Structure formats: C-alpha cells, structure tokens
Amino acid sequence: MGDTLKDKATRGLLWGGLNNVVQQGLGLVFGIVLGRLLSRSDYGMTAMIAVFALVATALQESGFRAAIANLQQPRHEDYNSVFWFNVLVGTACYALLFAAAPAIAAYYATPELTLLCRVSFLSIVFSSLGTAQLAYLFRNMRVKEQSQCNMAATIVSNILGVAMAVAGCGYWSLAAMQMSYIGLNTLLLWRVSPWRPTTDIDFGPVRRMFRFSSKVLATSVLERVNANVMNLLLGRFYTTQTVGDYNQAYQWSSKVMYLIQGTLAQVAQPVFTDAAGDNGRQLRILRKLVRFTAFLSFPMLLGLGLVAHEFIVLTIGPKWSHSAALLQLLCISGAFVPLCTVFTNMLISKGRSGTYLLVTMSQCVALVALMVLLHPYGIRSMVVAYVGVYLLWTMLWHQSIRPLTGYTLTAFAQDIVPFALTAAAVMGTTWLLTQNVGWLWLRLLTKVVVAATLYYALMRMLNVRIFRECIDFVHGKLRRK
Numbered sequence: 001m002g003d004t005l006k007d008k009a010t011r012g013l014l015w016g017g018l019n020n021v022v023q024q025g026l027g028l029v030f031g032i033v034l035g036r037l038l039s040r041s042d043y044g045m046t047a048m049i050a051v052f053a054l055v056a057t058a059l060q061e062s063g064f065r066a067a068i069a070n071l072q073q074p075r076h077e078d079y080n081s082v083f084w085f086n087v088l089v090g091t092a093c094y095a096l097l098f099a100a101a102p103a104i105a106a107y108y109a110t111p112e113l114t115l116l117c118r119v120s121f122l123s124i125v126f127s128s129l130g131t132a133q134l135a136y137l138f139r140n141m142r143v144k145e146q147s148q149c150n151m152a153a154t155i156v157s158n159i160l161g162v163a164m165a166v167a168g169c170g171y172w173s174l175a176a177m178q179m180s181y182i183g184l185n186t187l188l189l190w191r192v193s194p195w196r197p198t199t200d201i202d203f204g205p206v207r208r209m210f211r212f213s214s215k216v217l218a219t220s221v222l223e224r225v226n227a228n229v230m231n232l233l234l235g236r237f238y239t240t241q242t243v244g245d246y247n248q249a250y251q252w253s254s255k256v257m258y259l260i261q262g263t264l265a266q267v268a269q270p271v272f273t274d275a276a277g278d279n280g281r282q283l284r285i286l287r288k289l290v291r292f293t294a295f296l297s298f299p300m301l302l303g304l305g306l307v308a309h310e311f312i313v314l315t316i317g318p319k320w321s322h323s324a325a326l327l328q329l330l331c332i333s334g335a336f337v338p339l340c341t342v343f344t345n346m347l348i349s350k351g352r353s354g355t356y357l358l359v360t361m362s363q364c365v366a367l368v369a370l371m372v373l374l375h376p377y378g379i380r381s382m383v384v385a386y387v388g389v390y391l392l393w394t395m396l397w398h399q400s401i402r403p404l405t406g407y408t409l410t411a412f413a414q415d416i417v418p419f420a421l422t423a424a425a426v427m428g429t430t431w432l433l434t435q436n437v438g439w440l441w442l443r444l445l446t447k448v449v450v451a452a453t454l455y456y457a458l459m460r461m462l463n464v465r466i467f468r469e470c471i472d473f474v475h476g477k478l479r480r481k
Helices: 002-037 040-061 064-069 076-108 113-120 122-128 131-139 143-166 171-192 204-237 240-265 268-274 279-306 308-315 318-334 337-349 353-377 379-405 409-434 440-461 465-480
Strands: none
Touching (some): 002 171, 040 113, 040 171, 040 204, 064 204, 122 171, 131 171, 143 171, 279 308, 279 379, 279 440, 337 353, 337 379
C-alpha cells in the first residue's frame, strides 16, 4: 500500500506539475499579448466582478469535492446526490446574480457592468455541471486526466481571448476567455470521467456530508473574498485603472504562486487521507511536502520580485509600470501562500473543517478591516498591510495543525528557513551584481541567469536532500525513456 500511495503521489505531482507549467506558461504568453492589446480599464472591469462569480461557484460546489475525497469508499449515490445538488444551487445562484447585476453596477458606479455580469456569470452554471465529475477524478487521484482537460481548455480559451482582443472587443475578450475555459473544461471532464449521473435523485448523501462540507463551503467563500478584497474596495474607492494596475500585479504573482499551489492541491489531501491512521507517516509526508514547497516557492516568487520592473515594462509595456512595485510586494506574501495550501489540506484530511473555517474567517475580518481603514492612505499602504496579514496567518495555519500532527515550530523553521534565507541571499547578491546593467533586456536576462545559477550552485554545494531527490527523480525518468 505504501509503494502504491507513493507512486500515486509521484505521478500526481508529475502530472499536476506539467498541467500547471503548461497553464501558467500559456498564461504568461497570452497574458503578455492581452496586456499589450487591452487597456488598464478593461482589466479593471472584469476584476471588479470576479469575486461574485467566485463566491457563487463556491456556493454551488458547497465543499462536496473535499467531502467526497474524505470518504473511504464513495458510492454512486454520493456522486449522484452531489451532482444534482450542484446543478440546482448553480442555477439558483445565477438567477440571483442576474437579478442583482444592476445593484453591482450601481455599487461601482459603472453601468456597463450590468450586461457584463449577466453574461459572465453563466460560467457558474457551466461549472456546476462538472463538479461531480471533477470530484470523482480528484478522489481517485486521476491527475493525468484532470491535467489534460485543463491544458486543452486553457489553450482554446486563450486563443479565443486573443482573437477577440485583436478584433477590438475590449473587456469582453477577458469575459469570453473565462467562460470558454470553464465550459470546455466541463465538457472534457465528462469525456474522461467514467461516472454518469442518473435520474434517481436522492439528497440524503448530501445531507449526511453537509456537516463537514458546509464548513469547507464557508471557508471557500471566505478565501475568495480574501483573494479579491482589494478589487472589491479599490473598485469602490478608486478608478478602474487603479483596479487594473493592482489586478495585473496580482495576476502575475498568482501565475507563479499557483504553479506550485495548484500542483500540491491536486495530491495533498488524497495522500494525507490515504495515510490516515499512521501519524508518523503523515508527519513525514507533511514535512517532505513543506520542504518541497519551500524549495520552489521562495526562489520563484522572490525571483519574480527581483525582475518585476524589467519584466512588466518589457513584456506588457510602460503603461503598466505602476504594477511593478505592487508586484514586488505581492511576491513576498506569495512565497508563503503555497505553504498554507499544504497546511489547509492537512486540516481537511483530518476532518477539521471547523478549524479551517475559523482561521480563514479571522483572516478575512483582519483583511477587510485593514483595507477599509487604510484606503485613504493609498494603494501601496493597502498592499503592504495585505502582505503582512498573509505572512502572519502562515504562522496561524502552522499552529492550527501542530496539535494534530506534532509538527513543532522548530521543525517548521528547520524546513523552510534555509530555503528562504538562501533565496533572499541569492536575490540580494544578484541585484548588487546587475544594478549597473543599462539595457532592460540585458538586465532582465542577466538577473535570471545569475540568480538561477547561484541558487542551483548553492543547493548542490550544500547537498540539500530535497534538491537531490528532485534531480534523481528527473534522471530516473530520463533513463526509463
């Protein structure tokens, strides 16, 4: 069983990593193209309404994917009950938001948002049709199939978005890109998943899972508010251009952050659940995932912060230069967010959805309160506070799993501090060595090469175990080919 679980986890990380590399790589290419074609206001328009669709999607999903993943032997009745519940709630959420569209537009004092909301929110209905299929693939750790669906949907939707932007469709190109991604991904999930719904509808399984899933649902809603609280308030207090500046910075930091976070999210909870009953084994898995995450997240996010100015100006143009400084700040908190993903998946696997909800709720309250208090002092002050809250709550997430796992603060520090200090030292040294390079292209290239070389050399010189295991894994795959 141990070897089987290890093989599943390894394949899951491999395919999850490939999926995220392709998705974020395509996001990089198409993001550059769209950033040059579209205006700051175009991005601001879609960013202001994103939170409503995200919250509605969380409501229709209702935490049942996590609930099913925690069942030892899910039955057809469980999936069927979840499917029909999701469709019912998704349709109801769309109807409510359709009616609320004028109020949303009035909140932002932007009448054009009414039609944009009513069209964009159709993605909620599309998403509801695929939740049970995704839950089946997730529970059975069929990451390869999920990855193939995501990659295909990403390619097609991004091509559509660029084509519409070239045609002069403005913010509608971003809305169409998001809708087509969700719709096509849902169709492909139906194609690869063997499970099918039946008409013998019984909401009994949903009621039995709801005590657990309701807490995951509430947490999911709060997480989406946390991630989008800046867009909500900036759209109210500032211009659509300011929202666009922040959203552009957030999107670029998220691409790197989710490259790591998305890979972990596809395997962490099922792996922790399968190792349930063996606390020592769970702790070993947890620590290895934390070290693997720190090994990647600190150099990647701090490295992005290092090249933020050159990257933004050279790729999407000087009109986005205000985003560069915001991006540097967001990269600091972004380096810690994937660690929180590991901790939250451990909490869910332990059935502690209540703790998950409590910590997320406290974070949401802190973020909203600080953002409202600080908005008169400008966007930079708001972003600094936003970053500070995420850093503090990383420690709270660790403390929430410590009694359940025996993962002490000392052990946590041993697992992440060497990578954080090494990455910070590498970026600082690289900045000193390259600050006098004049041409932006040359400075960007030099920073990337120097930082990557230094980090690789230090990992090799210090004989870091997780680095060695990654190298051995890649070599093993190449030999088998």
